[in-house]
Amino acid sequence: MCMVKTQGLSRHYTFGSGNQVVALSDVNLTVASGEFISIMGPSGSGKSTLLNIVGCLDKPTAGDVYIDNVKIDYGNAGSLVQLHRQTIGFVFQGFNLISTMNALENVWYPMYFNKVPKPERIKRAEELLESVGLSNRALHLPSELSGGEQQRVAIARALANHPRLILADEPTGNIDSGTGKKIVDLMKKLNKEQGITFVVTTHDSVMANNADRVITITDGEIVD
């Protein structure tokens, strides 16, 4: 089973002067269902760009993305919203919680958009916080949590709508390596126990060492 497939994926940024920045060039990538892959590469190599396109937050200049063997139609906003609500969960690098909402609310927020009834939503958010070991911090605002705790809340939130694919952009980027290891272990556990596919960009060798497969990208191209 193939969770993600990209075909000839390119992303160019054109500036007014006619200059072009090639962020991605002819990327062909296949991620099997249940796989944990890690994308490495120097800064500016196009990791975030790739993740954003696969996650339907950005449109490719050329090429196609298939999720669950279905070609993504970037023109169909409704289908993209459905993917965000049901199939894909995101974890970003730092500052990715909503600062005016406490941990519990941050976790149930995706279910709110997915129209899950409130009691059910709160129950699941509590369970998810428990599973990431933060039930005692449920009512704390992000500003009252450490970087590692915030990232665990973000993972709990990514899990909210039972996604089958989690895209994480440098989830350990802003935290020390000890805490980073806990995050990696948590993700590995979810991957093993629930079969969730993970695509994780990282500069962190611990993360890479734990991945089923590491893909290296330089100047927008995959190098083997």
Place this chain on the structure above:
Amino acid sequence: MIEAFLLAMRQLRTKKVRTLLILLGISVGVAAVVGVTSLGEGIRVNAVSEIEKSHDLTLIEVSPGVSNGNIILITESKVRAVREYGSVVAPYVKDAYVTPNKTYFEANGISAEYMDAKDLQLEAGMWFEEGTYQIVLGSDIGEKFAKIEGAEIGNAIDARIRLYGEEGRAIDKDITFMIAGRLKPTGTDTDDQAFIDMNIARELTGKDVYDGIMVKLDKSGQTPAARTAIEKLGLTCYSAQDEIDSVNKIMNAVTLVLAFFSGISLIVGGLMIINTMIVSVYERTHEIGITKAIGASELDIIRMFLSECIIIGVLGGILGDLLGVLFSILIDSVGRPMLVAQLGIADFEHLTVINIQILAAGFLISLVISVIAGIYPAWRGAKLDPVKALRQL
């Protein structure tokens, strides 16, 4: 949907000062409109009640009609037709007379029904006896006669009426009336009229039609229907409602213009909301990026901001109505004594009137302006590119 409002409420609570300021901005505008409208409405209500005091709303005055250039006369058969619509139907004739001293006066030839319909009350003397040349004078004309002609009750008064013969030749007829009584002053045109027996009047002029009919109804609510029915007969109708209608029309126009100009301050309130919302969208750019990534559609984002605007609109409307009522009380308590003193008019109860329509309008204006002001910022938020939004901290 309720939850969208709860979430929006929280957003507004996190920026209390800002929210309070826009609420004030919009509610001051609403208050100005409510206050000014209550003044216009107050003036209208006072004017209408003045008319109601001096006019009988259950009375329709019927006069000959005009249709396609033909005059439709009030014949016996028309009178019979009209009788169906009123509880008292009093046809009368009306002629102009002149005294040797050149005092012109109008004498209405009337029957007992007319006295009943118009509720004529004697002040002195008594009513004319049927079949005689006795005359009863309205209070003003009575005074005039006493002054100019030296004619009091019990005196005779000479009068001449000009009639036109077959060939259009003028024939003057001289009559001597005997003043039988004088009416109480009414403040209406009755004061300037004289009254004689209808049969005598018709005999004098040889008229076989009437000059008008007084139609009296039981309740003022029956006036419009009766009026329409009589107008269908081709006759012209007048009732005090006509005056009330024209006062209403004028005052509504005046109030609308005043409300419009006082409402200009609402534009400022609207601009404040636009500005605050744009700032809010800008501040929450990163949050909007996350929100989109976790499954919010563009509509969800629009709903998120518009919910805030609806709350502002509702609170602004309530606050604006409250301030408007205060403003209206202020206008009443300051303006009324001033008007009474300046114009020397009799004191009246209230200068301003607040009613549910004014309050509802104030509330709606606030809501509509808030929502309209929120559309552009909300749309901007919805259209944010999530990738760019996420990059921004």
